[in-house]
Amino acid sequence: MTETVVSMSTARPDTAAPPPVPTAGKAAPGRLRALDGLRLVAALMVAAYHYGGRGGYVTDAWGSSPKHQFPTLHTLFSYGCLGVQVFFVISGFVICMSGWGRTLTSFLASRVSRLMPAYWVAVVLVTAVFALPVVTYDAVSPSDALVNLTMLQQPLGADRVLGVCWTLWVELRFYALFALFVVMPGANRRRVLLFCGGWLLASVLARAAHEPLLDLVLMPEYAPFFIGGIGLYLVHRDRRDTHAWAVTVVSFLIGQHYAVGELWNASDPDAFAHRTTFGIVLVVALGFAAVAAIALGWLSRADWRWLTVAGALTYPFYLVHEHLGWVVIHALHRSLHVPSAPTFALTLAAMLLLAWLLHRYVERTLTPVLRTQLSKQR
Incomplete structure (x- = not known):
C-alpha cells in the first residue's frame, strides 16, 4: 500500500479535544x-x-x-491494514470536534x-x-x-x-478541505452537513470522471471514512439528528465498497494472504460501530x-x-x-x-x- x-502502508490519527457542552438530547460532555x-x-x-x-x-x-x-x-494480521480506515473515521470525528x-x-x-x-x-x-x-x-x-x-x-x-x-498526506488534504469549507466560514450544523454531502457527491463524480486532479483533491477512496466520522460527531452532538445518521450510513456503504475494491485479492495467486470480502466489510463495520458507540455515550464508563x-x-x-x-x-x-x-x-x-x-x-x-x-x- x-x-x-x-515500502509500506499505515495511518495516523489526531488528538481528541473535549466536545462542546451539549443540550437536551445530546451526549454527555467530557474527554472521550x-x-x-x-x-x-x-x-x-x-x-x-x-x-x-x-x-x-x-x-x-x-x-x-x-x-x-x-x-x-x-491471515488475521493481514486485515490490520484496515486500521488505516478506522483511523480516518476517528480523524473525521476529532477534526470536526476540535475545529468547531x-x-x-x-x-x-x-x-x-x-x-x-x-x-x-x-x-x-x-x-x-x-x-x-x-x-x-x-x-x-x-x-x-x-x-x-x-x-x-x-x-x-x-x-x-x-x-x-x-x-499523513491524505490527512493534510482533509484538513485543507475542512479548513476551507467549514472552519474559515465558521462551523455550524448546516454548514458541516453541506460539506459532507457536497464532498461525498463530488468524490463519487470524481471517481466516475477518471480525472487525476479531482482524485488528488477529493480522495474518493478515503473521503467516505472522514465524512462518516464527521457524521458521527454530529450524532454525538445530537443523537436524534437524522441527517447525521444518513451521512454516516451512506459513508459506510460507499467506504466499504472502496475498501473491498482496494484490498480484496482473491484473484492474485501470489497474494501474501487472501482477505475475504466478508472480512473486509466486517472490519470496516466494526470500526464505524466502535466510533458510533463512543458518539452515543455507550462507552462512557471506559473513563x-x-x-x-x-x-x-x-x-x-x-x-x-x-x-x-x-x-x-x-x-x-x-x-x-x-x-x-x-x-x-x-x-x-x-x-x-x-x-x-x-x-x-x-x-x-x-x-x-x-x-x-x-x-x-x-
Missing part, C-alpha cells in the same frame, strides 16, 4: 477516553499488519516470510503543532538509524530526507523516510486515565513502529534467536516505549511552544 526508504483507546487499537492493528500480515521488507527482518513465523495468525468554534488561525496552529514536532524527530531518527552500517535497509538520499521534513514528499515525488507518511496515555502514545508509535520495528525484529529474531512470538511482543513494547519518550520529551515540550507561536495574530 505504500513505500518509503522501503474510549476514543483514545480506540486510536491505539487501530495503531496496533496496523503494527500487526506491518510485522506479520504482509510480505516484502518485513521478510528480511524475520529471515523468512511471516507466513512461516505465524502460520495461524498471518475555532478560528482558522487557531485550527491550523493546533494541527501543525500536533503533527510536526514528533514527525520531525521521527524522520531524523529513522534516517539516522537506516544510515548505520549494521542496518541492512537503505536510507534515502540527503536531499530527499530534507524534503521529508516538509511532509510534502509524496506530491513532490521524493523517497519517503516513513512508510506511514502516505496517510480510565490510562486511556488518555494510550491516546497520547498513538501518533508517535504510529510514526516510528514500522521501519524501526523491523530493525528490532532483525536484532531479536535473527541475531539473538528470540522466538517469533516473544520477538513480536518485545518489538511492540520497544516501540511503545520509544513512543512514550517522544511524547514526554518532544511533544510535551515543543507542541505548546509551537502552538503559541503559530496562534499569534500578525
Whole structure:
C-alpha cells in the first residue's frame, strides 16, 4: 500500500479535544477516553499488519516470510491494514470536534503543532538509524530526507523516510478541505452537513470522471471514512439528528465498497494472504460501530486515565513502529534467536516505549511552544 526508504502502508490519527457542552438530547460532555483507546487499537492493528500480515521488507527482518513465523495468525494480521480506515473515521470525528468554534488561525496552529514536532524527530531518527552500517535497509538520499521534513514528499515525488507518511498526506488534504469549507466560514450544523454531502457527491463524480486532479483533491477512496466520522460527531452532538445518521450510513456503504475494491485479492495467486470480502466489510463495520458507540455515550464508563496515555502514545508509535520495528525484529529474531512470538511482543513494547519518550520529551515540550507561536495574530 505504500513505500518509503522501503515500502509500506499505515495511518495516523489526531488528538481528541473535549466536545462542546451539549443540550437536551445530546451526549454527555467530557474527554472521550474510549476514543483514545480506540486510536491505539487501530495503531496496533496496523503494527500487526506491518510485522506479520504482509510480505516484502518485513521478510528480511524475520529471515523468512511471516507466513512461516505465524502460520495461524498471518491471515488475521493481514486485515490490520484496515486500521488505516478506522483511523480516518476517528480523524473525521476529532477534526470536526476540535475545529468547531475555532478560528482558522487557531485550527491550523493546533494541527501543525500536533503533527510536526514528533514527525520531525521521527524522520531524523529513522534516517539516522537506516544510515548505520549494521542496518541492512537503505536510507534515502540527503536531499530527499530534507524534503521529508516538509511532509510534502509524496506530491513532490521524493523517497519517503516513513512508510506511514502516505496517510499523513491524505490527512493534510482533509484538513485543507475542512479548513476551507467549514472552519474559515465558521462551523455550524448546516454548514458541516453541506460539506459532507457536497464532498461525498463530488468524490463519487470524481471517481466516475477518471480525472487525476479531482482524485488528488477529493480522495474518493478515503473521503467516505472522514465524512462518516464527521457524521458521527454530529450524532454525538445530537443523537436524534437524522441527517447525521444518513451521512454516516451512506459513508459506510460507499467506504466499504472502496475498501473491498482496494484490498480484496482473491484473484492474485501470489497474494501474501487472501482477505475475504466478508472480512473486509466486517472490519470496516466494526470500526464505524466502535466510533458510533463512543458518539452515543455507550462507552462512557471506559473513563480510565490510562486511556488518555494510550491516546497520547498513538501518533508517535504510529510514526516510528514500522521501519524501526523491523530493525528490532532483525536484532531479536535473527541475531539473538528470540522466538517469533516473544520477538513480536518485545518489538511492540520497544516501540511503545520509544513512543512514550517522544511524547514526554518532544511533544510535551515543543507542541505548546509551537502552538503559541503559530496562534499569534500578525
